[in-house]
Amino acid sequence: MSFSYTAKTLVKDIVNELPKTSDIFKKNRIDFCCGGNIPLAEAAAKNGLNVDILLEELHTVYMKYQNAERNVEVWTDSDSHTIIDHVIRNYHRVSEEELTMLSPYVTKVSRVHGDHHPELLKVHELFYELKKELMEHMNKEEEIVFPIIRKLVDGTIENREEAIDMIIELEKEHDYAGEILRQLREITSDYELPFDACGTYRLVYKRLEELEGLTFMHVHLENNILFPRYLA
Structure with missing residues (x-):
């Protein structure tokens, strides 16, 4: 390269x-x-x-x-089964855990500091909207759409048009999650901490930003590598 x-x-x-x-x-x-x-x-x-x-x-x-191993069990040269397994293992499971573990911290910070930093009330609202969206989205991928994509790979699909429609619907859900993340960045001024931010406050902003990165990579693998194989 x-x-x-x-x-x-x-x-x-x-x-x-x-x-x-x-x-x-x-x-x-x-x-x-x-x-x-x-x-x-x-x-x-x-x-x-x-x-x-x-x-x-x-x-x-x-x-x-350039001389390091490419961080890719799963990029453009990998088969779809490998990508799906990688997404489930490294993005679904990790995201589910982080969304669950971060929830009480988001609630605590908004309750304790919301009076002086009203943007935290909106952060609380957006985070739980994102959590609901991602949890439902990942479940749909694993229970419905990924098995359909595996059938597309194996040539055993019965209704290809229905499968394509489901993939397109996932992309729309990605857009919605992306918009929530954009609003989180906007309301927090790019996760800029106020002078009086406590340790938990700092933790929440740092982990929200890391969650953003995790979600972006999850979406990138699907939107730009996996899905185009079947939408072309």
Whole structure:
């Protein structure tokens, strides 16, 4: 793999080839999952960024990780069964645990600090909306859609059009989760902590931001690698 990215390279293609670049896009608030099908220059312009500086940051990541093993049991060269198993193991189970463990902290911070920081009341509302959406979404994937995709792979599907409609519906659910995450960033001013933030307050913001990253990678694997195999 050589560094051949230019201003015209699609954001999703960069992340597909070198997953660690997702950290750069996340830092610069560039959506590489739902909105990754646009050139780097367009993504930079949308966020008021200098595309040349962005390319330099990407090159730094490339130089650092070019000799490391690709963090990919599951990227573009892997079969669909492998990707599905990886998503369930490394994204569904991890997300379920984090959503469950983080819930009492979000509730506590909003209750204790909500009077002086009313944005925390909205954070509480959005978090539980996200939790409900993701839990239902992951259950639907595992119980209904992933088994259907496995049949598409094996050629044993009876109603292909119905299967495609279900995949499209999952993409719409991804968009909805992405919008909740966008609102969380907006209401928290990019998770900027106030001067009087306690330890629990800091913990909640840090873990919400990490949950965002986890969700983005989950969506990226599906929207940009798995689903296009069957929607093309």
